[in-house]
Amino acid sequence: MERMFGRPIVTQEQMRARIRELGRQISTDYAGKELVLVGVLKGAYAFYADLARAIRIPVRVDFIVVTSYGARAKTSGKVKLVTELTEEIKGKDVLLVEDIVDSGLTVQHLMKSLAKKKPRSIKICTLLSKPERRVVDVQVEYVGFKIPNQYVVGYGLDYQQKYRNLPYLAVLDQMDDQEE
Numbered sequence: 001m002e003r004m005f006g007r008p009i010v011t012q013e014q015m016r017a018r019i020r021e022l023g024r025q026i027s028t029d030y031a032g033k034e035l036v037l038v039g040v041l042k043g044a045y046a047f048y049a050d051l052a053r054a055i056r057i058p059v060r061v062d063f064i065v066v067t068s069y070g071a072r073a074k075t076s077g078k079v080k081l082v083t084e085l086t087e088e089i090k091g092k093d094v095l096l097v098e099d100i101v102d103s104g105l106t107v108q109h110l111m112k113s114l115a116k117k118k119p120r121s122i123k124i125c126t127l128l129s130k131p132e133r134r135v136v137d138v139q140v141e142y143v144g145f146k147i148p149n150q151y152v153v154g155y156g157l158d159y160q161q162k163y164r165n166l167p168y169l170a171v172l173d174q175m176d177d178q179e180e
């Protein structure tokens with residue numbers, strides 16, 4: 001594989017295999033249910049597209065756009081919902097699709113906000129999780145990979161809005177505002 005940038009920690013092959021497993025598991029768990037996949041943009045776009053196609057039951061697709069980190073790599077703890085859902089989720093089963101659960105604040109906030117729309121259930125599926133960094137206790141049903149406390153980019157994840165298009169996940173070693 002050509003190395004574009006950074007030190008890969010999850011390769012394209014590992015990603016593909018794990019997403020296939022997640023898709024299979026979700027297809028089984030949600031068989032016969034009214035599943036709505038809610039992608040959290042921008043970060044989840046790549047994972048979402050691959051996960052949705054690995055799910056073998058009919059789903060509805062929807063997205064929300066949130067901003068939490070701004071231009072910096074450190075969480076402010078504040079999450080801003082920039083767009084709303086377009087699908088009706090009342091009485092349906094919602095799976096929130098995230099790129100990464102770090103402090104947990106983003107998904108906690110989103111769960112609360114989506115719960116007001118009275119879905120039958122809401123669960124979280126994240127490509128990545130950094131358990132060491134958790135500050136709130138959120139239940140994450142489906143996790144692609146648990147990773148250590150390192151800043152990663154690629155496969156949807158950014159550093160200052162760049163590197164989302166890397167086809168694999170890489171550790172960002174050089175960060176200008178790491179200590180911010």
Ligand code: IMP
Nearest residue numbers: 075101102103104105106151152157158
């Ligand atoms: P949380 O609210 O602290 O859980 O942060 C979740 C959000 O922070 C994710 O959706 C990402 O947008 C961003 N984030 C956290 N860790 C990383 C990372 O290592 N690389 C890129 N973005 C990250």
Ligand code: MG
Nearest residue numbers: 040043099100
């Ligand atoms: Mg995100």
